[in-house]
Amino acid sequence: MPFPPEATLADVGEFALVAELTALFEQGDHxxxxxxxxxxxxxVKQGHVVVxxxxxxxxxxxxxDWAEAVDVGHxxxxxxxxxxxxxxxxxxxLTIGLGAPADLPARWALSFAAGFAAECAKVGASVVGGDLTRCDQVxxxxxxxxxxxxxxxxxxxxRPGDVLALAGRQGWSAGGLAVLTRGFRSPRALVEAYRRPEPPYDAGPAAxxxxxxxxxDVSDGLLADAGHLAEASGVALDVLSDSLEIPEPLQAVAQATGADPVRYVLGGGEDHSLLATFPDADRVPDGWTVIGAVSEGEGVTVDGAAYDGDAGWTHF
Amino acid sequence: MPFPPEATLADVGEFALVAELTALFEQGDHxxxxxxxxxxxxxVKQGHVVVxxxxxxxxxxxxxDWAEAVDVGHxxxxxxxxxxxxxxxxxxxLTIGLGAPADLPARWALSFAAGFAAECAKVGASVVGGDLTRCDQVxxxxxxxxxxxxxxxxxxxxRPGDVLALAGRQGWSAGGLAVLTRGFRSPRALVEAYRRPEPPYDAGPAAxxxxxxxxxDVSDGLLADAGHLAEASGVALDVLSDSLEIPEPLQAVAQATGADPVRYVLGGGEDHSLLATFPDADRVPDGWTVIGAVSEGEGVTVDGAAYDGDAGWTHF
Structure with a gap:
């Protein structure tokens, strides 16, 4: 750590902090x-820029209090x-804009940036620019x-007749949040999943x-985001609950809290799993699991019926 | 206005607001x-992406209280x-992330977006994506x-021997801020310049x-940003104060406040004028004015001497 452990952003100053942050970001050949x-x-090569x-x-x-700065970065x-x-x-x-109070420890910003850079390195992406400014909240x-x-x-x-498939962990982050909300720190695998999602980065290009x-991308919740896909496509989706994997630690949490573990899988959002549709089950690539079907109509059902659980998240 | 005038973000809801905002953004052919x-x-065509x-x-x-939402957007x-x-x-x-309190009037967000879109239209750019979330501050x-x-x-x-040149208005926004800080609303031209800078968008490609x-880009202050350029280039810059245009409304403010109007021009930042260096004065294009010279050494001087005014802005 280049600064005293207790140094704040105000102590360190904008230019010195930016220099330290920038040094954390390795630049690719592009x-x-x-x-x-x-x-x-x-x-960039001729082609499409996705932003x-x-x-x-x-x-x-x-x-x-629930996540270290390095986790927030990831x-x-x-x-x-x-x-x-x-x-x-x-x-x-990627670019990062960071707004932070003057009394934020400088080490928070450095740890955040280190976690951010480490996550980007998983896919070979570079942090190419940013901005740092004062703000009451981080x-x-x-x-x-x-x-x-x-x-x-x-x-x-x-299209009607397509199959619906899922890639990546689903419900882990929601289970971790449920644990933390109740004041617990275990099962550790779920708490870690809440702190650092592990999106299936190869599954998108493979699909x-x-x-x-x-x-x-499942960010609001599996059913909520399935609803967005159904609406944009003008189709109905049905999810087969038996096809959903219920991970062991989630079963344990469900047992302890009396909740249905399927609820975490259907309602959870922040694992950043992917939902996709394919023309038939034979074309679903490795890493993907068929969890339902597409038909004419609208809306999302579970096992053919409306689902009355907590199905998502809105910001206001 | 699609919502009641007093409706807040919480009243309107995220999805309805995003739909209205998105409708304001015309999309280019690209x-x-x-x-x-x-x-x-x-x-995108083969070439460089600048971000x-x-x-x-x-x-x-x-x-x-000093700027309408439409101005903040611009x-x-x-x-x-x-x-x-x-x-x-x-x-x-461009992409926009907007963080705002739940009680922000929805019309603020719409006016902001309208101003933003109008400024982008000046250069033919499109707002292609965004994010909306809750935050204590805007x-x-x-x-x-x-x-x-x-x-x-x-x-x-x-390089030593180059000339230093300026494009665009300089000192107007700082003059406007000085006026507003003192509780006045005129000269109107300066207050308008503070609210809506008018960057010289053709001057960069021309240079x-x-x-x-x-x-x-002069954003921290003419001397402060000249200092950044001098440091990155490993040269010294000298600014000739006689070459700086002192706009008439700035002279009036300086007279009323007893300040030296050159101070606004040298210290002011938020007009988003451009500073550039050229191999010789003959190559300086229309819209640019030679305001100084590049020599061996380091730092920035005014008329060959250190300048002791307020020369810039830091965030912490």
Missing amino acids: VLVGPGDDAAVLR STDLLVEGQHFRN RAAAQNLSDINAMGGRAHS VVAVTVLGACKLTPVRRGGA AEAGATAMI | VLVGPGDDAAVLR STDLLVEGQHFRN RAAAQNLSDINAMGGRAHS VVAVTVLGACKLTPVRRGGA AEAGATAMI
């Missing part, structure tokens, strides 16, 4: 101009990288840029290559 | 997928578009993407085509 100029400059942005707000998207990167994944693309570059604004070789996979292409007709 | 999917998809990001925080970068767009301008590029796409996170045909103009290329050796 970065002609990295952090430190008016803008970054990237060499997405997200805001994370302290107290709203993370709590500093998570902020993961949720953005996942948006590129959900188009069938691969992320190459606010993290991330924009991610990626490339997709093939036609991007949108939300609106599902695109396999001919997925529609795809979405 | 936008294959606009707002509403996991990510936007842009068709920059900025955070604006209520109370820090704007005050709602300003948020302008300061980002200017970063692309300063590389010699042209902006084509926070605006913008990322801008652009293209540059030629080699981008960086901060570090100035790149004319062979500018270095360029920077």
